[in-house]
Amino acid sequence: MKLDAKIPSGPIEQAWDKARFDMKLVNPANKRKHTVLVIGSGLAGASAAASMGELGYNVRCFCFQDSPRRAHSIAAQGGINAAKNYQNDGDSIYRLFYDTVKGGDFRSREANVYRLAQNSLNIIDQCVAQGVPFAREYGGALTNRSFGGAQVSRTFYARGQTGQQLLLGAYQALERQVQAGTVTMFPRTEMLDLIVIDGQARGIVTRNLVTGELNVHIGDAVVLASGGYGNVYYLSTNAKGSNVTASWRAHKRGALFANPCFTQIHPTCIPVSGDYQSKLTLMSESLRNDGRIWVPKQKGDKRRPDQIPADERDYYLERRYPSFGNLVPRDVASRNAKHVCDEGRGVGETGLGVYLDFSDAIQRLGEHVIRERYGNLFDMYQRITDEDPYKVPMRIYPAIHYTMGGLWVDYYLQSTIPGLFVAGEANFSDHGANRLGASALMQGLSDGYFIIPYTVGNYIATSKLDKVDDSHPAVQQVVSEVQQGITSLLSIKGKRTVDSFHRELGKIMWDECGMSRTAQGLEKAIGQIRQLREEFWQNVTVPGSGDDLNQSLEKAGRVADFLELGELMCIDARDRNESCGGHFREESQTADGEAQRDDENYSYVAAWGYTGPDSAPALSKEPLEFKYVYRSQRSYK
Amino acid sequence: MKLTLKIWRQKNRDEKGRFFTYPVENVNPEMSMLECLDVLNESLIERGEEPVAFEHDCREGICGSCGFMINGVAHGPQSATTACQLTMRHFKDGQELTIEPWRAAAFPLIKDLVVDRRALDRIIQAGGYISVSTGNAPDGNNIPVGKDIADRAMDAAACIGCGACVAACPNASAALFTGAKISHLGILPQGKPEQDRRALSMVAQMNTEPFGSCTNIGECTAACPKEIPLEVIATMNRDYRGATCRKRDDLVQVVAPVTGWSSSSKS
Ligand SMILES: Cc1cc2nc3c(=O)[nH]c(=O)nc-3n(C[C@H](O)[C@H](O)[C@H](O)COP(=O)(O)OP(=O)(O)OC[C@H]3O[C@@H](n4cnc5c(N)ncnc54)[C@H](O)[C@@H]3O)c2cc1C
Numbered sequence: 001m002k003l004d005a006k007i008p009s010g011p012i013e014q015a016w017d018k019a020r021f022d023m024k025l026v027n028p029a030n031k032r033k034h035t036v037l038v039i040g041s042g043l044a045g046a047s048a049a050a051s052m053g054e055l056g057y058n059v060r061c062f063c064f065q066d067s068p069r070r071a072h073s074i075a076a077q078g079g080i081n082a083a084k085n086y087q088n089d090g091d092s093i094y095r096l097f098y099d100t101v102k103g104g105d106f107r108s109r110e111a112n113v114y115r116l117a118q119n120s121l122n123i124i125d126q127c128v129a130q131g132v133p134f135a136r137e138y139g140g141a142l143t144n145r146s147f148g149g150a151q152v153s154r155t156f157y158a159r160g161q162t163g164q165q166l167l168l169g170a171y172q173a174l175e176r177q178v179q180a181g182t183v184t185m186f187p188r189t190e191m192l193d194l195i196v197i198d199g200q201a202r203g204i205v206t207r208n209l210v211t212g213e214l215n216v217h218i219g220d221a222v223v224l225a226s227g228g229y230g231n232v233y234y235l236s237t238n239a240k241g242s243n244v245t246a247s248w249r250a251h252k253r254g255a256l257f258a259n260p261c262f263t264q265i266h267p268t269c270i271p272v273s274g275d276y277q278s279k280l281t282l283m284s285e286s287l288r289n290d291g292r293i294w295v296p297k298q299k300g301d302k303r304r305p306d307q308i309p310a311d312e313r314d315y316y317l318e319r320r321y322p323s324f325g326n327l328v329p330r331d332v333a334s335r336n337a338k339h340v341c342d343e344g345r346g347v348g349e350t351g352l353g354v355y356l357d358f359s360d361a362i363q364r365l366g367e368h369v370i371r372e373r374y375g376n377l378f379d380m381y382q383r384i385t386d387e388d389p390y391k392v393p394m395r396i397y398p399a400i401h402y403t404m405g406g407l408w409v410d411y412y413l414q415s416t417i418p419g420l421f422v423a424g425e426a427n428f429s430d431h432g433a434n435r436l437g438a439s440a441l442m443q444g445l446s447d448g449y450f451i452i453p454y455t456v457g458n459y460i461a462t463s464k465l466d467k468v469d470d471s472h473p474a475v476q477q478v479v480s481e482v483q484q485g486i487t488s489l490l491s492i493k494g495k496r497t498v499d500s501f502h503r504e505l506g507k508i509m510w511d512e513c514g515m516s517r518t519a520q521g522l523e524k525a526i527g528q529i530r531q532l533r534e535e536f537w538q539n540v541t542v543p544g545s546g547d548d549l550n551q552s553l554e555k556a557g558r559v560a561d562f563l564e565l566g567e568l569m570c571i572d573a574r575d576r577n578e579s580c581g582g583h584f585r586e587e588s589q590t591a592d593g594e595a596q597r598d599d600e601n602y603s604y605v606a607a608w609g610y611t612g613p614d615s616a617p618a619l620s621k622e623p624l625e626f627k628y629v630y631r632s633q634r635s636y637k
Numbered sequence: 638m639k640l641t642l643k644i645w646r647q648k649n650r651d652e653k654g655r656f657f658t659y660p661v662e663n664v665n666p667e668m669s670m671l672e673c674l675d676v677l678n679e680s681l682i683e684r685g686e687e688p689v690a691f692e693h694d695c696r697e698g699i700c701g702s703c704g705f706m707i708n709g710v711a712h713g714p715q716s717a718t719t720a721c722q723l724t725m726r727h728f729k730d731g732q733e734l735t736i737e738p739w740r741a742a743a744f745p746l747i748k749d750l751v752v753d754r755r756a757l758d759r760i761i762q763a764g765g766y767i768s769v770s771t772g773n774a775p776d777g778n779n780i781p782v783g784k785d786i787a788d789r790a791m792d793a794a795a796c797i798g799c800g801a802c803v804a805a806c807p808n809a810s811a812a813l814f815t816g817a818k819i820s821h822l823g824i825l826p827q828g829k830p831e832q833d834r835r836a837l838s839m840v841a842q843m844n845t846e847p848f849g850s851c852t853n854i855g856e857c858t859a860a861c862p863k864e865i866p867l868e869v870i871a872t873m874n875r876d877y878r879g880a881t882c883r884k885r886d887d888l889v890q891v892v893a894p895v896t897g898w899s900s901s902s903k904s
Contacts, residue, residue: 051771070700129774133790140781172766179762210898239694
């Protein structure tokens, strides 16, 4: 399939202006006659639904939680980037653009990233106006902190709860539209399929999670903002409900899936403690502003951290990357942590951990300053580990955190199915092979507040949309397929729980498609996943029925999709025989163990098409061009 | 560790519920309360029984999905801690824990430990926002906000909407929840223009829902996993009193509470 990203011609600085000017507008009086379906109420979905409601569209918004305010975005801690240059430290739109393209290891689309950097300014303004209580200086100005991969201070934050406050801002805007009657909210509702008629996305089939009813929603456009798929690894920092179902089912209806193997492993999470463990807890990247990362120089050093003198400690990031030190990007920090642990220098009972030590910062600034900056994170750490990080260094280890891959979209955030738009973590668009900290919140809100409302309008204004209703045979076909899927899950009545399959899949993914990957390992994983999937469909047990609240059934549907996605991720990772960003192929590294890109052969977006249950996915390539940021071997030394 | 869990099971709102007693072995002191329920549920499923339905998502104490009464205390014995972050090391080997859902008329039961908290969303709909449409905002630094003001707003804004305050209150009042939003937005300069209107509408909606009245007992703040201070209720009362004088003739609209889930009763 030939992929046309529809990047506006001309200088990148004017691309978005030009695109907006060229878009067709919907007559204000006609907007309410158009229904837009928004799946997801996280930062991307809530901001898109609210903004389109404000414009006058008839919006329906869906989430599987009991309230839109609980979307996974709520858990983001550290902050959101914007090129405001309030600190007068040399920041600019161009610099944020540059850092993000470089941080993504030259696997993102320049024009998208430039627009993201432009929109970052408006996002902060919008959120402040909504009452988001960002951190302030005594004089009343907004303050900033630093995040990895940047040498300027451009991250805005609300204590350790930035995602919560941004989401509440968007949620409140959304509820205002619910009251105004422009948005109808459908909580506890899960999208289970996409309805495509005459090649256009025209609706969705949902399951009411309380009553089990299947419902059809018809619309003129569908916006998927259903989040990322990190939970394919079972253990991740994502919320337990985060899943790929909405995206995956759209994929099976024709939307290409781009760069599925690009996953982000976050360097600072609380290490795993036992097999009962259900999720991993992130310790925000912001901690690397003041915490220093180290391990003992000697292998197997079992002394308490305070008994290891300074000259027997290896502050390995400061040593290897003197110019960025502890603030190297996430992929680099994670790989280095794995490396020192593989050498046998890891700390804690399992040996899978490194220290994040605040004692120097506490000495320099005083405990109260550290408490003020990170108090809630320290409390969380203490609650989980029973150790006091003001006294002993934190123990941290990398964990799956974010997925850069997602449904392929063009510059207008439209997928390969006309009328199906994808926003937020669910699309692949802006982060290339590695996302810089504090830029997912930025992207979600840029998509939702400032891009989707225009581009969806343009689509509606320029498309021929015939009238469709529930009785259309294509609609009934999808409904019956969804019903069949549910019935078959309930009727297997095998011996293994859904979670046991999910755990096993997660382990395969982590071992072979995690922090470092090899062709051989990926090949093995593909075989294992196929086998596991086969066993799932013969031996899973899903108790209860389909006509009431049934959490096992919800999980079963999601895990069934993960079992298919996992294979595609491994295929994509095997196919990409280079290292870039978070995708580290052992076969492709520099002499000192850094990721070695292969621009000659792999400077493209890999977009995969679904071809059927047991047939190989079809690869389409979108070549990437770099006209502004000079493509170099990424170095943070 | 071994524990005995006495858990409220109820198939739906219409059927009667009762406590079931489940022994759970191999409880690791490091696991969270929810992970302990996971372990129980896995064994129930393996025995062919339906697992205990409970709500959860982030498991980091911020989404507000989880929560139930543990031995009569909302979110359990550890202060400032949600059930998902409550580790089992706070219990003794052999202990019996009684686990039941939030009980309040405004939170109708859905199944087992899952209740319907949409009343809280409706209170926000009534006025828990600043009316600023996308694109309408001045530069972020145009309105200086002193650090002390921003900090106080943040203290109130930290509410996660879990409903523990309502469950803990002998009157099942939502005053702490409503007061937290009224305080968060009212303290900030951006929120001042709508301060009166907000207080009137949100309080009116709260009173329309079957929540009880606040009699200043303070159980809410004691149970609150985010330690929202009681003073937000005083702020709400002050704002409301002022607003009723100034805006006495304004029409206040409320939304009719919806309790059904079937798609026909939705919009
Ligand atoms: C612990 C943690 C901390 C983070 N910290 C930061 C940070 O400091 N800075 C930063 O920039 N980024 C951070 N991130 C990343 C960032 O939070 C996410 O990438 C971002 O919030 C995703 O937003 P979203 O709107 O795309 O999706 P989500 O917030 O995941 O929302 C998805 C929505 O889709 C709905 N949904 C999903 N599937 C279906 C379905 N089938 N049917 C109906 N509804 C469905 C859900 O109900 C939900 O409403 C963090 C992530 C984690 C895990």
